[in-house]
Amino acid sequence: MKNHPIPSVTDPLQYRAIGLVRGIYKPQDDENFTRGALIDSKGNEIDSVVLGRVITLIRNHVPLEKPHLWVVYPRCRNNQNLHLQITGIWEPSTLNKKLSNKEEFNEASNLKVDSDDLLEGDDYFSIRGELVFTKPEEKELVIKIRQKPRNQQKKALPFKVNLKGELPINYLKHFISLDVRRIDYQLFVEDFKIIGPVSHQPLSYKNKKNLKNKN
Template sequence: MRHHPISPITERMQYRAIGIARGRYMPTEKEELTNGFIYTRDGAKIPSVTLGKLLNLIRNHIQLKKLYLWIVYPRCREISQLHLQMVGVWEPKTSKNLKLIEGTNVDASMLPEQENYFSVRGELIYTEPKKNVLVIQIRQIPRGSKLFLPPFWLQVQGKVPTILLNHFLALDLRRQNQSLILERYVVIGSLAKSCL
């Protein structure tokens, strides 16, 4: 069994945006489970969609009245409007394949980063330290029959100096309400194209 819901990095310049959101998932319609909201313990109501095999898990094993640690991909559909794509649920006390979802009390202390943690790796394409805002561009790996997936952007609250524009950063973020807040960042390398 994997002891952490977020996979370790396998490449130095690996793009990603993934996190953990603890809450109750409520679909917008009883028969349509793909769209809904995650209601978090801190009172946030975050628009969400379920992806892939998670939909089957929700239909057959998840008790929607309970809190879970959801594995999610963050997106910003509008400025300062967080949207989550739900890809999994993490229950360290259950079997490897998550066929059984037991218990209501997920122990978030088993996560070193605690709940509401997000790991984002991408290119800094905008930063305005005086306004406490930055934007990271994340490139997606093509999947299935799609040869190209467009990059997407995440707006983050925090300060990163303008000298780091066009640099690849690894960021540790924390969700607060509808915002992703910068806790720390590491510069991985420059992505600026040379003018030769």
């Protein structure tokens, strides 16, 4: 049963970057519905795209003139600018009634909660990955996220998320779980937990031989 927009962790070394942002989604134009911006209560416009799985839901059941709590994947464009990928909406009080008999959003029929409020509050993000850069004096750090490939033929490339916060340099190359809060266009670390060092497996003999032959 799914009763929270951010799933529970199933593995101590589970990578992820997911969060919740309340705002109005404004498409770029009628012909380019999947690209646009999320406008928060302060008027900040965050560059966003809508992922395929929720396009039909938004078009048919979500009044875009009103603010909603969106489930998003954060990305950092040009290593600085916050970019959001919209993957869902958390509004069980509305969606339970509208979609109980619809096939296009089956997960909504499994929601057993009536309240839209969450303990973490708006603009909360769960970031889990490897610390690859930290500059405590500047309160800057970078977390690398590894993605699971969606199919066997396509390799999913890792990506990096820029955060504001302080982490000691001795935690470099460690797997870290972070509670993060969005303020305007940046993500700030509220709390973190060190899971352990990340083991980078050395090249196998076969791969070393192939690499040597290429050179």
